[in-house]
Amino acid sequence: MGITVGFDLDMTLIDSRPGMLVAMNTLGAESGLPLDGEHFAANLGPPLDDSLRGFGAPEDRIPALVDRFRELYPDVVVPVTIALPGAAESLRAVHAAGGSTLVVTGKYAPNAKLHIDALEFEVDELVGELWSTRKAEALREHDARIYVGDHLGDVHGARAAGAVAVGVATGPCSRADLAAEGADVVFDSLEEFPAWFARWLAEEAG
Known part of the structure; x- marks a missing residue:
């Protein structure tokens, strides 16, 4: 049986900014609140409710704001x-090696699936709805050996699960920051993943 490789979604596989x-x-x-779309889009990763709190949204309004955001999302x-460059090829590389692909994201799962279906990802x-070290819950459940993400939270999740932490500098975190946080390997983009994955498999087999 091949291995399972996990991937983050926003700014790892897709550019949703x-x-x-x-x-x-x-x-x-709509809400009359000072919500900053530019800042939000430039710092994707943390859960939506945390981002809303960061903009000063009142706690009692956050559930309704989250629901409305999810309603807006599909359209x-x-x-x-x-x-993102290399995304589809990276997923195919895992399948070509007999492995399985797993997406673990902080995003609401039904909306995440819309992206996967629209882009015909394998x-x-x-x-969905797991962030930082909580991503380890899904990675362990599915026995993922590798987890790929663009955020420091993704590195934390991979390390908490005992998986190889692969960073991609396509999101808000730099190569240096990802490496300093403990990523085992860092790429400029997923275009580098298939060749690295082939080498990693060969080393594991050897």
């Missing part, structure tokens, strides 16, 4: 989201 910016600014206009974010399992 343009739609995220519009969705958050729309939510701000505002999904259509303008693109695959994903075997999807787990």
Whole structure:
């Protein structure tokens, strides 16, 4: 049986920033709250409720704001989201080696699945609404040996699960920051993943 490789979604497999910016600014206009779409889109990763708290949203309004954001999402974010370079090829590389692919994301799972379906990604399992070290819950459950992500929280999740932490500097965190946080390997983009994965498999077999 091949190994399972986990991937983060936002800014690892997909670039959802343009739609995220519009969705958050729309939510701000509707709610009358100072929600900053540009800042939100530039710092994707943490859970939506945490981001709303960071903008000063009252705690009692956060559940309704989250629900409304999720309602806006399919029409505002999904259509303008693109695959990042190397994303589809990396998923295919895992399958070509007889492995399984797992997406573990902080995103609401039904909306995450819309992206996977729209971009025709080869994903075997999807787990949503997990962030940072909590991602280890899904990684351990699915026995993922590798986890790939763009955020320091992804490195924390991989390390908590005992998985190889692969960082990609396509999100808000630099190569240096990912490496300093404990990533085992860091790429400029997922275009580097298939060749590295082939070498890693050969080393494991040897």
